[in-house]
Amino acid sequence: MVGVVIGPFLVMAIWASQTNGNAHWPSAIDIVLGIPLGLLLGYAVGLGMQRQRLKMQRWANARGWTYARHGKSALHSKVSHAEELKHFSTYWKLGIKSSFMTRRVDGRGACIHLATHANEKRKNTKNSFNNDQPKCRTFLIFDGGTECGHVVIHPHHMTDAIDLPGGMQSIKFELNEFNKQWTVKGTDPKSAYDRISQKTIDYLMQHGTDYAIEFKGGLVVVSSSAANYRSFPTLMGYATGLTRVIADDLLPLFEFLEHEHATEASKDTRAENT
């Protein structure tokens, strides 16, 4: 349908470029030529999108997840406390979101999706051309299973040292190396200390600073800088590990990838990558 509307204008634009821009409105010949051309283009684009959706659907099903075409509604229907997301500082509320996949295990929901930042760009360091890519991030949102105060854990930045009045309190831990690499802020230091035990500190240090974690109410958001749905299993594995190192009464274990799915997933990912 979009193709039918756009088609005549497209033909007119091509015609105008050939005749030094003298055309104003589509003429009869533009419409006659444009409608079939637009239909063809629209069909091709629709087919490509459908194929991509089917590919993601198969990919998600192979890993025990469900691909959600209408992502935002799927997120809110599967994850019980998704309305809390508006209070999360590490979540890109204004980002353009895509590739939503959802899962529900033992009454707890999870949703993973990609997001492209509305303004920020990622520096392309591979070549000298000015073709900076939009900044992307993967978000895994899930029901924590227990209530928690607001706690944010993210890689350390220079500006983190400034504590704004009324803002979240900076929380320091026993290990200086950890404090240098990570910033922990929150409104409830006790919740942060309970969750960030020595085991959690070791886990975070071991896996590098590519991730950010945030707890609030019954919701947990874990994100990484991965920019493709094929890297979802890495984030899922990281989040599963996190639920393992935090005590069960504070964050019950959540297997985002079941064992057999994890094995299949790694095989599939390898095959797709090759």
Place this chain on the structure above:
Amino acid sequence: MNMQALVALSGGATVAIIIGAAIVLLIIIVIAMYNKLVRLRQSCKESWSDIDTELQRRHDLIPNLIETVKGYATHEKSVLEEVTNLRNQAVADKDKGPAERAKVEDQLGKAAGGLVATFEAYPDLKANQNFLQLQTELGETETRIARARRFYNANVRDFSNGVQMFPSSIIAGMGGFKDGEFEFFKADDSAREAVKVDFGS
């Protein structure tokens, strides 16, 4: 008023504004430092009260545990006596400081753990729902004590740093904040000693 006088006046006003702004900034910094020390002191008190609550929970659980296992104790009377004595001592030390309480509480924690481990070997007790319930509760209480202890010690460390470090040490001195106002709830030194393993000859 001539031009020179006007320039001199505006120059004086600028200096006065700069000095005034610096004083206001200094006052804000002093207030922020003082408030931070007050907050840290309050955190220490609150986190100590959390430890106290959990220790009290353990004191309440132990008599129930002893009551449950008493009927099965034929050869383990000494274990029961040791736990009872330590529990009584811990209750008596309730008003003492964290450092002193930590010694007895650590011993009590170990002894209670040992008691549960000893009686786990009794098949009748293993099927006793009351024992299993108490065992779980004791385990959970120990975990909560460990968490509360870590948080309290972190608060004491932050308070101590605030009192000792410049420039907040000046505010601490004027505001009556003293280093050593709160003691660490430290583990028993014997618990830190390396385990000696005898591989035999």
